[in-house]
Amino acid sequence: MRHFKEWFKTMTLGQTKKYLQLLLWCLFDSFVVSIPYAVMVLAVYVLLMPIASPEISLPADRIWILTGILVVQAIAYLFIRKKSYLDFCIGFAGTTKTSRIEMGEHLRKLSMGFFSSRDAGDLSTVLLRDYTEIETFAQQILPQAATVLIRFTLAIIALSAFNIKMMAAVFAVIPLSLPFALLSMKRMEKEGAELQQAQQEAASGILEYVGGIRTLKAFNMAGGHFETLKTTLDNQRKASINIETKAALPVSMLGRFTLNCGISVVMLTGTFLMINNELPPFYFIAFLLLTLTIYDPVLSLFTFIADLSRTTRSGRRIRSLFEEKPLQEPSVSAVSKSSDIEFKNVSFGYGNKEVLHDISLSFPAKTVTALVGPSGSGKSTITRLIARFWDADSGEILFGGVPVKELKTEDLIGNISMVFQDVYLFQDTVEANIKMGKSDASREEVVEAAKRACCHDFIMALPDGYNTMIGEGGSTLSGGEKQRISIARALLKDASVILLDEATSSLDPENEVLIQHAISELVADKTVIVIAHRLQSVCNADQIVVLQDGKIAEQGTHQQLLTSDGLYTKLWKEQNHAGSWRIRE
Amino acid sequence: MNEGKEKSGFLRLLELAGKKKTKLVAACALSVLSSAAKLVPYFTIYGIIVTMLGSYNDISGMDKNRIMLFTGITFAAALVYGICAYSSSALAHTAAYDIIYELRIRLLGKLGKLPSGFFTGKTQGGIKKILSDDTEQVEIFVAHHLCDIASSIATPVFTLIYLFVMDWRLALITLVPIIISLVLLTLCLVRPDKASLQIEMHDSQEAMQGTIVQYIHGMPVIKIFNRSLAAFRRYEGDINRFVSAVDKTARANAWPMSAYYVFFGAQLLFLLPSSAWILSRAESYIDYLPVALLFLLVGTGLREPMENMMQMVILSGRITEGVKRMDGILKTPELVCGGCNMPGSFDIEISGVSYSYTPGIKAVNNVNCTLGQGTITGLAGPSGGGKSTLAALLLRFFDPDNGVIKIGGTDLRDFSAETLSNLVSYVFQESVIFHDTVENNIRMGNKEASMEQVIEAAKAAEIHDVIMALPNGYKSVIGGDGAFLSGGEQQRLSIARVFLRNTPIVILDEATAYADAENEAKIQNAFARMAKDKTVLIIAHRLKTIEKADQILIMKDGHLLDCGKHMELLARCNEYKEMVDANERRNNWTIKGMESKV
Known part of the structure; x- marks a missing residue:
């Protein structure tokens, strides 16, 4: 039962009360819809009166009363249905809305680390598809369940008043058909797992094929690789067909058959009872008429149950997102005195894999520190810990003498600008994108920042200048232009600490010169920590930290490191050699 | 592919279905049969009532064999219903997955033959979407909707024909509420102000989806610049805008849609007084009573298949878009290659x-x-x-x-x-x-x-x-x-x-x-x-x-x-x-x- 409660909470997006209200109204709606069936039974009774007692003729007044009831029902239902209709369109949209907004507020509080470790595409799928899935499901199952509940209750009450044995006959087939529904559900789970496997293989197969198509074509291999993919797709086809033919068999054929047998069971029992004078003829007719409306909703409900596992998965994904814990925040921010940054015996790992081991480092204010080392050595983890993407597993990170944990995120982040390789631009105007750095900046400030970041010229060449829409459906910018926009943002923000990831992707020299120029503007007079790929550009940094396997291998200025003849010297020589490479000597 | 007239939507889909057409036709036929079998109890119950009428006041004199016959028919109909519904669905699904498989193979094969330049400016995600999602749409349509459409059109039509043969006056009466509700529905969909609401709903939904995607993808940037509150406001605003568009549309449609539902369920309201009226004027009460009972019964039984039919008509429009995207690949010209072998030099x-x-x-x-x-x-x-x-x-x-x-x-x-x-x-x-x-x-x-x-x-x-x-x-x-x-x-x-x-x-x-x-x-x-x-x-x-x-x-x-x-x-x-x-x-x-x- 607790299990069910938990499940129900998940599926109702935590708004159990609201859902119960909606369900209650659905019950009422179903009740009113059922009235004509009762009227029909009564009408048949009235129509049969001249037959039952040949001396009387058709009592027209009663027919009119019944018609009157139907008219009242129709008018009343017009109003009831209106509310149901609005509930359906708006009520469920409302619950989804509330939960989506709560989710937005929740996501906003999660750490940067959360967003860098999760695939953004997956997260948006939860917010878009999973919510819709739940909404549609609730829209379908609630009224269906309400109909079943109401019809059963009414039928049980009315029919047991007529004859208990007949009532038993009406409902006998339902427990008989239930095992088929459960069997289908079980089979569905088993076959479903196989199908999922096949689907995953097919999906990654398709992705590999589409992603590699140019390579495959260049090697004239599209055909051969295609054969493997064909087998994978065929497996998926077979698994899908299995679900529909084998797994669905019990409920689709046997369940349906058993349920619809109910009518003949009622006919048989009724005839038998009637001959034994246990059942008046009219009661028999009433039973026959009412059985017609009982079984269909049950069957629809069965079909939904088979679909349950998919929707439940959606619900779980939503809940598990809500269960992500944001980083602890102090209610009042401590005051940092400067922009000195210090690592004291910091260790950190992603999951079980420790990537930084006992790092102690200081980054004095207004100096430039370069982080150098092979990929995977922990360079970007260091910059991310400063921005508190995550908290260190052990040790302490101090910002201006204060542990970063004691600063409110907005105060910490307010002091830091990050310029990374992958630049995200919003589907908005150029100006709005630059203004990310400072929301109340004037147009002059925006233009000034754009000029310093070498953006102004290309922006003015866009169709609407600073008001040009960029991103999807708008103007597209080149990689170099995007990077400069991100530098303009950072310039506008004017934070005292700059975390910089030097681009590795190749740009033409002119573009790179412009970016270098923009960076020079940005870093003047700041505390700078730069992840360097080209050693030449950081050879005059105040300190160079060489990392290897999450430890500090060497540390010092360019000159000091060259004299010590270690890893840095090796890297420096290699790069100089590569830099003067010619394809033909 | 046939030259000249370009087929689209549903017809093009059937064309793509190719050899699986026979299976599909069989599936549709079985589906019609199953829904006909589902209507059988309405007729057998009617038959039983008529049988009882003959000796209503002396049940022992009732023709028991006849009642047993009807019971047997009902039982057989349940069996036919189970078997036909299942085999129709199994056949339709098999055909659907076969079609998808063949479509995918054709699309993939085609991709291998297109000029590599075709892929420039196209995202992998976009192509993958056509291969996985759009083809899946075909499954939903072929496996579910197609047969449903067939049966939900055939059943009411056959039933109505039967009713007209029995008594054209009451058959007309049965049609009245259906026609009224259809008119209401059309009014609802066609009126220009309603159309603009639909557009707003669609636009605001797109805006909301776009904002959600940006909210997630841009979150690192948003957080770095301490703009999460502003971004959240926009996120909240766009969700609210969508919901209020839904709200507005729903309110605008609420009355006609409710009336539509009311009339759809109102057969009895029309049938009861008119059949009583006809009955009171009938030459022989006992002879006409069965006909009146038939209409009361079958008339109410008609509601559900009619409702299905309406939904199906609305659904069938959806397939067009996906088919169009698939044709975007299938109809792109391939590079024509000559047959020359290695040249003598490599300038x-x-x-x-x-x-x-x-x-x-x-x-x-x-x-x-x-x-x-x-x-x-x-x-x-x-x-x-x-x-x-x-x-x-x-x-x-x-x-x-x-x-x-x-x-x-x-x-x-x-x-x-x-x-x-x-x-x-x-x-x-x-x-x-x-x-x-x-x-x-x-x-x-x-x-x-x-x-x-x-x-x-x-x-x-x-x-x-x-x-x-x-x-x-x-x-x-x-x-x-x-x-x-x-x-x-x-x-x-x-x-x-x-x-x-x-x-x-x-x-x-x-x-x-x-x-x-x-x-x-x-x-x-x-x-x-x-x-x-x-x-x-x-x-x-x-x-x-x-x-x-x-x-x-x-x-x-x-x-x-x-x-x-x-x-x-x-x-x-x-x-x-x-x-x-x-x-x-x-x-x-x-x-x-x-x-x-x-």
């Missing part, structure tokens, strides 16, 4: 070649040049100048709009696809590694190569040592077996492929080398080895690389500005001089300014 001759991605803007504009066999040609110029397009044309990703490219005197278009791929190879910037063994990944270059040749290629690409350090050496499955390769290593693996291919012409992109600083030198070494004794075109970013090339092409704005040796260009080409200068400045830049140069 490349480019004459008067132009190409535009978008009409009016020439990415390559009237380029003329010759790349002699065994020479090295450097290709330089600002980004967007047409360097990669020229390379793509050489690889026949596209065919030029004007002009002609010849290898050894033969037009590229006259080579067979196989010959061309044996003539020219290219190291892609994004290295594509397949989920397979290291050996097979290299062997893509040449299926017949001996193991020695594979190893030799790996050595030439400076990847042999890395491979030997993997748990199963050349037999390791990449991505599994604990065999993971870094970006640079993957790059070198794909270079090994090209070594094995050993084509007389190679196109290199220098950027490939320094996408990975640590492997830069190794990739450069591999490139130098590859360039030996071949016709080489190298796209250069660092001008030093091509200083000693036999000729350097300078491209800007699609034009070939100049062509010559390094010294010649320095002397006469301003653009080249500026580029050399920018190179110099870039290489000497330091983060702390110029004052302390090393």
Whole structure:
């Protein structure tokens, strides 16, 4: 039962009360819809009166009363249905809305680390598809369940008043058909797992094929690789067909058959009872008429149950997102005195894999520190810990003498600008994108920042200048232009600490010169920590930290490191050699 | 595919269904049968009531055999219903998955035959969506909707015909509420102000989806700039806007839609008084009573199939979009290849070649040049100048709009696809590694190569040592077996492929080398080895690389500005001089300014 409660909470997006209200109204709606069936039974009774007692003729007044009831029902239902209709369109949209907004507020509080470790595409799928899935499901199952509940209750009450044995006959087939529904559900789970496997293989197969198509074509291999993919797709086809033919068999054929047998069971029992004078003829007719409306909703409900596992998965994904814990925040921010940054015996790992081991480092204010080392050595983890993407597993990170944990995120982040390789631009105007750095900046400030970041010229060449829409459906910018926009943002923000990831992707020299120029503007007079790929550009940094396997291998200025003849010297020589490479000597 | 009239939507889908049509027709027929079987109890109950009427006041005199017959028919109908519904659905699903499978195979096969340029400017996600999601739409339509449409149209139609035969007056009455509700529904959908509400709903939904995606994808930026509250407000605002559009539409439709539902369920309201009226005027009450009862029963039974029919009509419009996207692939013309074999020499001759991605803007504009066999040609110029397009044309990703490219005197278009791929190879910037063994990944270059040749290629690409350090050496499955390769290593693996291919012409992109600083030198070494004794075109970013090339092409704005040796260009080409200068400045830049140069 607790299990069910938990499940129900998940599926109702935590708004159990609201859902119960909606369900209650659905019950009422179903009740009113059922009235004509009762009227029909009564009408048949009235129509049969001249037959039952040949001396009387058709009592027209009663027919009119019944018609009157139907008219009242129709008018009343017009109003009831209106509310149901609005509930359906708006009520469920409302619950989804509330939960989506709560989710937005929740996501906003999660750490940067959360967003860098999760695939953004997956997260948006939860917010878009999973919510819709739940909404549609609730829209379908609630009224269906309400109909079943109401019809059963009414039928049980009315029919047991007529004859208990007949009532038993009406409902006998339902427990008989239930095992088929459960069997289908079980089979569905088993076959479903196989199908999922096949689907995953097919999906990654398709992705590999589409992603590699140019390579495959260049090697004239599209055909051969295609054969493997064909087998994978065929497996998926077979698994899908299995679900529909084998797994669905019990409920689709046997369940349906058993349920619809109910009518003949009622006919048989009724005839038998009637001959034994246990059942008046009219009661028999009433039973026959009412059985017609009982079984269909049950069957629809069965079909939904088979679909349950998919929707439940959606619900779980939503809940598990809500269960992500944001980083602890102090209610009042401590005051940092400067922009000195210090690592004291910091260790950190992603999951079980420790990537930084006992790092102690200081980054004095207004100096430039370069982080150098092979990929995977922990360079970007260091910059991310400063921005508190995550908290260190052990040790302490101090910002201006204060542990970063004691600063409110907005105060910490307010002091830091990050310029990374992958630049995200919003589907908005150029100006709005630059203004990310400072929301109340004037147009002059925006233009000034754009000029310093070498953006102004290309922006003015866009169709609407600073008001040009960029991103999807708008103007597209080149990689170099995007990077400069991100530098303009950072310039506008004017934070005292700059975390910089030097681009590795190749740009033409002119573009790179412009970016270098923009960076020079940005870093003047700041505390700078730069992840360097080209050693030449950081050879005059105040300190160079060489990392290897999450430890500090060497540390010092360019000159000091060259004299010590270690890893840095090796890297420096290699790069100089590569830099003067010619394809033909 | 048939010429002339282009089919769309549903008809085109049937066309795509091809051989599975028989299965589909059978499935539809079974579906009609099953829903007919579902209506049987309405008639048998009617039959039983009529039987009872004959001896209503003396049940013992009732024709029991007749009642048993009706019971038997009801039972048989339940059986028929179960069997037909199941086999219809099974058949329809089998056909649907068969169709999807064939569609996917056709689409994938087609992708293999399209010019590589087709994929430029298209995201992998977009193509994958067509292959997975749009084809799945076909499943939903074929497996579920198609049969439902057939049965939900056939059942009410047959029933109505039967009712008309029994008594046309009451049959007309049965139709009244249905017609009223249909009129209401049409009014609801067609009125112009309602249409504008629909548009607003659609637009605000798109806006909301866009905002949600940006909210998630942009969250790191949003947080860095402390703008999460503002972004959240927008997120909240767009969700509210969508919901209020839903709200508005729902309110506008509430009355007519409710009336629609009321009339749909109001058969009894119309039938009861009219049948009582007819009954009271009938010549024989007892003779006409069964007819009246039939209408009361079947009239109410008609509601559900009619409701289904309405839904189906609305649904059937949805398939069109997906079919259109699939046709976007299926109907793209393939490259036509000639049958010419290897030419005698490997000079490349480019004459008067132009190409535009978008009409009016020439990415390559009237380029003329010759790349002699065994020479090295450097290709330089600002980004967007047409360097990669020229390379793509050489690889026949596209065919030029004007002009002609010849290898050894033969037009590229006259080579067979196989010959061309044996003539020219290219190291892609994004290295594509397949989920397979290291050996097979290299062997893509040449299926017949001996193991020695594979190893030799790996050595030439400076990847042999890395491979030997993997748990199963050349037999390791990449991505599994604990065999993971870094970006640079993957790059070198794909270079090994090209070594094995050993084509007389190679196109290199220098950027490939320094996408990975640590492997830069190794990739450069591999490139130098590859360039030996071949016709080489190298796209250069660092001008030093091509200083000693036999000729350097300078491209800007699609034009070939100049062509010559390094010294010649320095002397006469301003653009080249500026580029050399920018190179110099870039290489000497330091983060702390110029004052302390090393």
